[in-house]
Amino acid sequence: MDPATITPSHTTHMEQEGRKVLLESGTLFEDWLKQSIDWSKWPDHLAEAVRYGLLGGGKRLRPVLVLQCCRASGGRDDVALTAGGALELVHCFSLIHDDLPSLDNDELRRGQPTLHVHAGEPMAILAGDLMLAMAFGLLAQAPCDAAVRATLVDELATGTSDMVAGQVYDTLGGLPATLPPVEQVKLVHRKKTGALIRAACRMGGHCAGADDDTIHALTTYGEAMGLMFQIVDDLLDVTQSTDHVGKATGKDADSGKRTYPGVLGIEACQQEVERLRAEAVQALQPLKGATEPLAALAEIMAIRTN
Numbered sequence: 001m002d003p004a005t006i007t008p009s010h011t012t013h014m015e016q017e018g019r020k021v022l023l024e025s026g027t028l029f030e031d032w033l034k035q036s037i038d039w040s041k042w043p044d045h046l047a048e049a050v051r052y053g054l055l056g057g058g059k060r061l062r063p064v065l066v067l068q069c070c071r072a073s074g075g076r077d078d079v080a081l082t083a084g085g086a087l088e089l090v091h092c093f094s095l096i097h098d099d100l101p102s103l104d105n106d107e108l109r110r111g112q113p114t115l116h117v118h119a120g121e122p123m124a125i126l127a128g129d130l131m132l133a134m135a136f137g138l139l140a141q142a143p144c145d146a147a148v149r150a151t152l153v154d155e156l157a158t159g160t161s162d163m164v165a166g167q168v169y170d171t172l173g174g175l176p177a178t179l180p181p182v183e184q185v186k187l188v189h190r191k192k193t194g195a196l197i198r199a200a201c202r203m204g205g206h207c208a209g210a211d212d213d214t215i216h217a218l219t220t221y222g223e224a225m226g227l228m229f230q231i232v233d234d235l236l237d238v239t240q241s242t243d244h245v246g247k248a249t250g251k252d253a254d255s256g257k258r259t260y261p262g263v264l265g266i267e268a269c270q271q272e273v274e275r276l277r278a279e280a281v282q283a284l285q286p287l288k289g290a291t292e293p294l295a296a297l298a299e300i301m302a303i304r305t306n
């Protein structure tokens with residue numbers, strides 16, 4: 001999926017800037033992942049499956065957030081490229097496993113057959129497992145001091161385990177029954193989708209050796225972005241076609257899942273998206289580095305249509 005097509009061509013300066021940031025930084029990661037991984041270490045068909053799951057398009061939002069949060073905190077690109085590459089490996093692993101017949105049973109992802117359709121279910125499971133191991137292996141080699149490296153590993157482990165807990169809530173239940181419906185949906189979204197986006201922003205700050213106030217600001221930005229991202233995703237599921245989004249839509253209602261539009265209605269969701277976008281941008285105020293790319297990413301993620 002080409003980020004340049006993420007919105008129609010009418011648009012404000014911030015939207016254009018958001019598309020540019022996503023395209024330029026996303027391409028940087030695409031190239032980095034191709035070049036920095038020693039693909040010859042694995043059997044050819046395993047390497048091919050990982051490459052298919054990792055390099056087959058995607059917006060690269062999470063690694064781009066790592067890079068831009070690192071830059072906004074005054075850090076170096078080389079550390080952020082490694083941390084962002086590791087995070088993207090975890091993200092792509094989660095999509096591969098999420099699509100499996102025993103979970104969401106989806107056949108289309110990023111406009112292509114899902115990995116289990118392409119390479120068979122056993123290979124999809126094993127390629128996903130390898131990608132998770134590769135992610136932590138990459139972080140172990142991050143070009144920074146040992147304390148920062150340990151913090152990056154901790155952040156990625158927290159984000160990944162919260163994501164798995166969110167997936168369990170979403171697919172196997174177990175949410176606290178005392179929570180009102182909207183709080184239940186919020187909890188699932190915060191964990192399943194928000195946790196990795198939050199981790200991306202915090203990892204970007206840690207790559208730069210940021211102080212506590214900066215990490216706090218990036219956390220607020222990341223939490224608002226994460227929740228907003230999933231509410232927009234829920235809205236796309238009810239408003240867009242499968243062809244346009246490149247993955248199956250209309251599934252949430254069919255599967256009886258609780259979603260934001262299902263609980264609040266479409267209009268209230270749109271207002272919540274706008275509130276979270278503004279909250280994300282506001283959170284950037286204390287940062288000393290260049291924050292326009294992060295504000296532009298909030299803008300474009302609020303209005304994305306795929």
Ligand code: GRG
Pocket residue numbers: 057058059060061093094095097098103110163164167192193230233306
């Ligand atoms: C099975 C141990 C184990 C772990 C996997 C399956 C799973 C746990 C978690 C699923 C998490 C998940 C798929 C959340 C949905 C988040 C979401 C909206 C993903 C789509 O992100 P985009 O739009 O995708 O950024 P692209 O294709 O652009 O990268």
